[in-house]
Amino acid sequence: MFFTMLKKECGQYLKNPAYYIFLLCMAVFYISQMGTFEAPLKPQPNMEYTGTARSSDEKSIMENALQEMLQDYENNSYTTYPVGFYKQVILDDEEQEQVKDCILRISGVTEQELDEIYKKMKAELEEISQNAQAQGVAAPMPDYDISVREDISFEEFKEELKKIDKLLGGGSNYSEKNLQFCYVPATYEQAKQEYDSILNEDRVTNAYARLFCDYMGILLAILPVFLAVTRALQDRKAKAEQVIYMQKASSTSIILSRFLAAVFVTIIPVILLSCSTLLPAVYFAKGMGVKSDLLAFVKHIGFWLLPTVLVCLSVGFFLTELTDSAVAILVQGVWWFTSLNAAGNLVGHVGWNLMPRFNAVGSNWIYQQIRGQLMRNRWLYTGVALLLVFLTVIVFQQKRKGVFTGVGTMLGNRKGKQEA
């Protein structure tokens, strides 16, 4: 019987115009973000490799940070993510002076020398822009002619930058957390290693599956909530509430069938969409003589995207049953936005974020580092979703018996009472 209910509920979604908008959004987003399949390029020793590699070399970290500070100081524009939201900080003269002092201390140059460095950069940039106009090609941004003091220790350096981070209100690129590694141009060896890892460790498809989950996770953390809210509001809108309440089916089976059907109609198109990356990836792997993992996408969708979908839908169902309003869209929207902006680093940002980020093809070594956290993260959200579904059943049950009439009406009643 439950299976029949499930089928009927799927039918309900297929009749919902919101569902087709949802599908359209998903397709457009997929095409614009994933685009067509781009095979990984085999690195050649003489080729200039444009990729970057992550490095935790202290010297490189310090040099990178110093370069960034010079640029930020010159523009007086500092990027920070204090509570996960992007924020541009502009300092006053006195504060700028403090940044300048910091630069002088960690580099050991004098004020005059610093002025010279800025002048030199300006001249270089002018030359570059003239050349670029003449030749029509963009040149890479040059570095400032500066480096950190020889005798500065990494500890001392971090202490100095901590002060600047504090000045900026926290969450800046100079915070201790963001000084753990930096990106340096990749060498041929590194590029080769990366390429081999995509073929051998990721068997091609897994590398693309992670990128797929990264992009689709963004969408699936917000769009399904619309599906849940429209479905949960449908009874009231159609004035079918009491008729539904009067049926024999248990509250558990009613809510669960609606929920699982929503999961089903959300996940199936995702799997279908993934095929258009899976197939070329498999084809490419075959050409390279690698036996690809055919189930890579389905597996990743199952453990990576499914929890996101479960949470998003359960928030939608729960808050809508609870309040008889579309407030879930607002709540999920805020959560989504916060989570999206909290990701300072797009490859391997996991933590307890709703949308783990992994915006790269390959980088298996980073993936191996975050895998444990990713699993814990995903289990947590699966748990949260199941709890919310359970609570939705309880709320539905109480509404059905007329014990609970929705937060809105409860408040309304109290107001009415006070007036009376």
Add this chain to the structure above:
Amino acid sequence: MEIWLENVNKFYGSKQALKEINLTIPQGMFGLLGRNGAGKTTLMKVLAALLPADGGEIDICGVPVGNAGKVREMTGYLPQDFSMYGNMTVYEAMDYLGVLSGLSKKERKERIPVLLERVNLQNNQRTKVKAMSGGMRRRLGIAQAILHDPKVLIVDEPTAGLDPEERVRFRNLLSEIAGERIVILSTHIVGDIEATCENIAIMDRGEIVYNGTVSELLSLAEGNIYTADISRMELPQVKKQYVVTGMLTQSDHVTVRFLLKNPLQEVFAGAKACEVNVEDAYMYLMYRERGDEACFSPC
């Protein structure tokens, strides 16, 4: 097989919608009569386990109303403002609700066409719910309420908004259904009750002011109902002295139907006692309960 209620109360916040209701509802058609806001819908929702009563005991054919699951299995309910998902066709709506009430595919296939025929919707199986008229929707409502063959059928104002022909059909349908069941029907339309119900209860302000058979109700008012032909000039005077329940204006005179404000009241010459109908009796009862205000509020 009967439903009984004992000292049932219901509050909406501080407003008491049901006051110490004591009632026994036997098999067959049972009419619930009362003006707007009397508490009919509230009482029916309480019986359907859609609203919890605040104190009191309710037993539905041996099942206490607290056992909501069991009550739903044996109760069909047609809400006052019934509707279904607008994008469903008549057949789909029936099928959907059939699944929710646990009918197998075979049962649904057998019962739905029969029921749709019974409510005269057999030619509208593919009509979308949103495209149905109020009357058609009501008929769909009845069909879904008896889909799982319930012992108890509760219908809230099923005839409101129906044309006379449809109303008659509907009443007959309910009477047919009532055979082996308890059918509780609420209405403002006295004619519905007259035509179908043997037992009735009249509610007012959350209380049962009358509970008994229709003929007992009629005998209550016996001897208090008169008609007379009067001139138009006399009309205001009559209106002041009696409770006028009907008047037919003709070219030179008015035929009025009225009831006495109390049984001892004198009647003017020319007025003759006439046979009581349910409407008169209802008005008489309301007047007795509420005095003058009863005559001015819609019943």
